[in-house]
Amino acid sequence: MESILGNLRMRINEKLYLKDPETSVLGKKILEHSILLIDKMGFESFTFKKLGKSIGSNESSVYRYFENKHKLLLYLSSWYWSWVEYRMALATLNIDPPLKRLHIAIRELTGEVEDDDRIAFIRESVLNRIIIAEFTKTFLTKEVDEENRQGFFLVYKSVINRLAALIADVNPDYPYIKSLASSIVEGALHQHYLKDHFTTITDFYKKENDITAFYIENINKILL
Amino acid sequence: MESILGNLRMRINEKLYLKDPETSVLGKKILEHSILLIDKMGFESFTFKKLGKSIGSNESSVYRYFENKHKLLLYLSSWYWSWVEYRMALATLNIDPPLKRLHIAIRELTGEVEDDDRIAFIRESVLNRIIIAEFTKTFLTKEVDEENRQGFFLVYKSVINRLAALIADVNPDYPYIKSLASSIVEGALHQHYLKDHFTTITDFYKKENDITAFYIENINKILL
DNA sequence: TGAAATATGATAGTATTACTATTAGTTTTG
DNA sequence: CAAAACTAATAGTAATACTATCATATTTCA
Numbered sequence: 001m002e003s004i005l006g007n008l009r010m011r012i013n014e015k016l017y018l019k020d021p022e023t024s025v026l027g028k029k030i031l032e033h034s035i036l037l038i039d040k041m042g043f044e045s046f047t048f049k050k051l052g053k054s055i056g057s058n059e060s061s062v063y064r065y066f067e068n069k070h071k072l073l074l075y076l077s078s079w080y081w082s083w084v085e086y087r088m089a090l091a092t093l094n095i096d097p098p099l100k101r102l103h104i105a106i107r108e109l110t111g112e113v114e115d116d117d118r119i120a121f122i123r124e125s126v127l128n129r130i131i132i133a134e135f136t137k138t139f140l141t142k143e144v145d146e147e148n149r150q151g152f153f154l155v156y157k158s159v160i161n162r163l164a165a166l167i168a169d170v171n172p173d174y175p176y177i178k179s180l181a182s183s184i185v186e187g188a189l190h191q192h193y194l195k196d197h198f199t200t201i202t203d204f205y206k207k208e209n210d211i212t213a214f215y216i217e218n219i220n221k222i223l224l
Numbered sequence: 225m226e227s228i229l230g231n232l233r234m235r236i237n238e239k240l241y242l243k244d245p246e247t248s249v250l251g252k253k254i255l256e257h258s259i260l261l262i263d264k265m266g267f268e269s270f271t272f273k274k275l276g277k278s279i280g281s282n283e284s285s286v287y288r289y290f291e292n293k294h295k296l297l298l299y300l301s302s303w304y305w306s307w308v309e310y311r312m313a314l315a316t317l318n319i320d321p322p323l324k325r326l327h328i329a330i331r332e333l334t335g336e337v338e339d340d341d342r343i344a345f346i347r348e349s350v351l352n353r354i355i356i357a358e359f360t361k362t363f364l365t366k367e368v369d370e371e372n373r374q375g376f377f378l379v380y381k382s383v384i385n386r387l388a389a390l391i392a393d394v395n396p397d398y399p400y401i402k403s404l405a406s407s408i409v410e411g412a413l414h415q416h417y418l419k420d421h422f423t424t425i426t427d428f429y430k431k432e433n434d435i436t437a438f439y440i441e442n443i444n445k446i447l448l
Numbered sequence: 449t450g451a452a453a454t455a456t457g458a459t460a461g462t463a464t465t466a467c468t469a470t471t472a473g474t475t476t477t478g
Numbered sequence: 479c480a481a482a483a484c485t486a487a488t489a490g491t492a493a494t495a496c497t498a499t500c501a502t503a504t505t506t507c508a
Contacts, residue, residue, distance in 0.1 A: 042366035142266035160425045176438045182425040201384045201406045214400045221445045
C-alpha cells in the first residue's frame with residue numbers, strides 16, 4: 001500500500017498557506033476554531049476578525065497563516081479529502097473481492113462521520129458538516145481553472161479516481177466509470193444536505209441514514 | 225394538463241422582488257443584463273453598482289426591484305426551473321409509455337439548453353450556465369431553512385417531484401424514488417460543470433455530450 | 449388638461465469587509 | 479544573551495452593500 005498509511009499528516013498543497021498551521025500552537029488553534037466558527041455561522045458570515053477574536057488573538061495574526069478565507073476553506077477541504085482518502089485506503093486494505101472492496105469504499109464515502117481522536121485539533125464530524133455545506137463553493141468560482149491548475153483540488157480528484165479504480169475492478173466495461181465515481185462523491189454530500197434541509201426531495205430523514213444503501217444498491221444494478 | 229401550459233409567465237414567489245421586473249422596461253433590462261453580467265464575471269464579483277452602470281442606469285434603481293443580489297439570483301433560478309418545468313410538461317404531454325416519458329423528461333433535464341426566442345429578454349442558454357455555476361450556492365447558506373419555509377425553492381422542488389412521479393410510473397416499488405430524482409437533477413448540473421472544468425473526473429468532454437445517455441442508461445438499470 | 453401619483457437618476461452617507469502596513473513586545477534559538 | 483522569529487495591537491484603505499434624500503421625468507386618471 002502507498003505511503004499514505006505511514007503517517008497521519010495530510011496531503012495539502014503548500015500554496016494554500018503562508019505559514020504551515022500544523023507547526024505552531026496558534027496555527028492549530030486557527031484550524032480548530034475556524035472549523036467551529038464556520039460551522040456555527042456559515043462561511044459567508046465568517047471573517048478573520050471574528051476568528052481572531054474567538055481564539056483570543058488578532059486578525060493580523062490569522063493573515064500570517066492564510067492569505068484569505070477562501071484559501072483557508074481550500075486548506076480545510078484538502079485536509080478532509082486527504083483524511084477520507086486515508087480511511088478509504090485503510091478500510092479496503094487486504095479486502096480481495098472487488099465488489100466487497102467497492103462497497104466498503106462507498107460506505108466510507110457516503111456514511112456518517114465520527115471524530116478521529118488521533119488528531120486532537122480537528123473535529124472531523126464538524127468538518128464533515130462544513131464539507132457538506134461549503135465544499136461545493138470552493139470550486140464554483142471564476143478562478144477554478146487557475147486554482148485547479150495550481151493543484152488545489154488534487155486530493156479531491158484523487159479520492160474520486162481511487163473510487164473509479166475500484167469501480168473498474170468490478171466492471172471495466174462500464175462506459176462512464178469516472179462520471180459514476182464523481183456522481184457518488186458529490187451526490188452523497190448533496191443527499192446529506194437534503195436530509196437536513198429539504199426533506200421533501202429525499203427518502204432520508206434526520207436520524208435514520210440509508211444514503212449508503214441507496215448508493216450500494218444503485219451501483220450493484222448499474223455495474224452487474 | 226395543468227395551467228402551466230396556458231401562458232409563458234413563470235411561477236415566481238412574490239417575496240423575491242420588491243417590484244415585479246417583468247412589468248417595466250427597466251425591470252426587463254435588469255433581468256437581461258444581470259444574466260449576462262453574472263455569467264461574465266461570476267456571482268461573487270457581480271454588484272448592483274456594476275449592473276446599474278451596464279444598463280445605463282443606477283444602483284439605487286436596481287435596489288427598487290430587488291432587495292439584494294441573493295434575491296435576484298433566487299428570482300433567476302425560479303425563472304429557470306419554472307421554464308424547465310414547462311418544457312418538461314410539454315415534452316412529455318401525450319407520451320403514454322411510462323419509460324419513454326421518463327426518458328424524454330431526463331433528456332430535458334440533462335441535455336444542452338438552447339435559447340427560447342419567445343422570451344426576448346432572457347437568454348436561456350446563458351441562464352443555464354449561471355444555474356450550473358451558481359444555483360447550488362442559493363441554498364448552501366445559513367438562511368436555507370427560513371427561505372425554504374418562505375417558498376423560495378418551490379419551483380425547484382416541483383421539478384424534482386415531477387421527475388419523481390415519472391419514475392414512480394415506471395417502477396413504484398423502487399425504494400428511493402425521491403433521492404433518485406434529486407440526484408439526477410443536481411448531478412446533471414454537476415456533470416456539466418465538470419466537463420468544462422474538471423475533465424479528469426468525468427467521461428464527458430467539451431463538445432460531445434453524453435450526459436443524457438449516462439443518466440438514461442443508469443436509470444434503466446436501476447429501475448428495470 | 450392638469451394635479452397627483454409613480455418611476456427614475458443622481459448624490460451622499462454608513463457600517464462592514466478584506467485586506468496592508470507599521471510598530472512594539474514576547475518567545476525561541478543558536 | 480543577542481538575533482531572529484513570532485505575535486498582538488493599531489491604523490489605514492478601497493470596495494461592498496446597503497439607506498436616505500431630492501430633483502426630475504413620466505404616467506394616470508378625475
